[in-house]
Amino acid sequence: MIKVNHLKKSFGKNEVLKDINEEFNQGEVVVVIGPSGSGKSTFLRCLNLLEEPTEGEIVFEGTTLTGLKEKDLNQLRQKMGMVFQQFNLFPHKTAKENLTIAPIKSKGTSQNEADQKAVQLLRQVGLGDKEDAYPASLSGGQQQRVAIARALAMDPDVMLFDEPTSALDPEMVGEVLKVMKDLAQSGMTMVVVTHEMGFAREVADRVLFMDDGLIVEQGTPDAIFSAPKHARTQDFLSKVL
Numbered sequence: 001m002i003k004v005n006h007l008k009k010s011f012g013k014n015e016v017l018k019d020i021n022e023e024f025n026q027g028e029v030v031v032v033i034g035p036s037g038s039g040k041s042t043f044l045r046c047l048n049l050l051e052e053p054t055e056g057e058i059v060f061e062g063t064t065l066t067g068l069k070e071k072d073l074n075q076l077r078q079k080m081g082m083v084f085q086q087f088n089l090f091p092h093k094t095a096k097e098n099l100t101i102a103p104i105k106s107k108g109t110s111q112n113e114a115d116q117k118a119v120q121l122l123r124q125v126g127l128g129d130k131e132d133a134y135p136a137s138l139s140g141g142q143q144q145r146v147a148i149a150r151a152l153a154m155d156p157d158v159m160l161f162d163e164p165t166s167a168l169d170p171e172m173v174g175e176v177l178k179v180m181k182d183l184a185q186s187g188m189t190m191v192v193v194t195h196e197m198g199f200a201r202e203v204a205d206r207v208l209f210m211d212d213g214l215i216v217e218q219g220t221p222d223a224i225f226s227a228p229k230h231a232r233t234q235d236f237l238s239k240v241l
């Protein structure tokens, strides 16, 4: 579904991604772990060209995204949902409106159809009773579940998550991970940057360990967590497990 060829990204003289080659397959759940500053967010943002690669190419569903015109790129970007640490909901819109704006604006979905879909998605994330609630009246965990539903409202083929639970109070982490787990089990292709090692162990098909702009090691959760090969992976895991 996504192919990454010789991806490099620099900010000025700071080379943040150093020749990354990777593939993400349909239906796969890949968890990306690694120390702060290793380039995880930059990598994720390069996949949908929120960040423009300095070198290399991103191929999504057979189309090379790098070098596309903005209009064509936006079309394909709609197929890649993204969820951030900060939920970024529209504060003056209800939960339901947060879900309907983009489909109506950029896909030409009718109000009626968008409304129905929004209600169904809010139910799916356990917020069927919150369609008319404004973000400020929702807890962090509820807001993040609305943000996930909002991304799903565009019917994406892949969902990218960048530390979706890192800004949450501990008691709200579980409800968001549960929604992500259900999504994984429904067959969604997912790339998830997270520090939730329990989630990685339980849900990931594959775990990538990044350090200093490179994917240092990857494998099944069992291989990475039980028998990491690289000293840097071992060192990282000894600090977080």
Ligand code: ADP
Pocket: 011, 014, 016, 034, 035, 036, 037, 038, 039, 040, 041, 042, 043
């Ligand atoms: P991680 O998500 O693993 O913590 P990031 O991808 O956020 O790592 O950051 C990797 C490096 O890139 C850091 O040194 C960070 O300061 C730098 N960086 C990230 N985004 C920018 C930016 N927009 N401008 C300049 N430097 C950036």
Ligand code: MG
Pocket: 040, 041, 042, 163
């Ligand atoms: Mg990050």
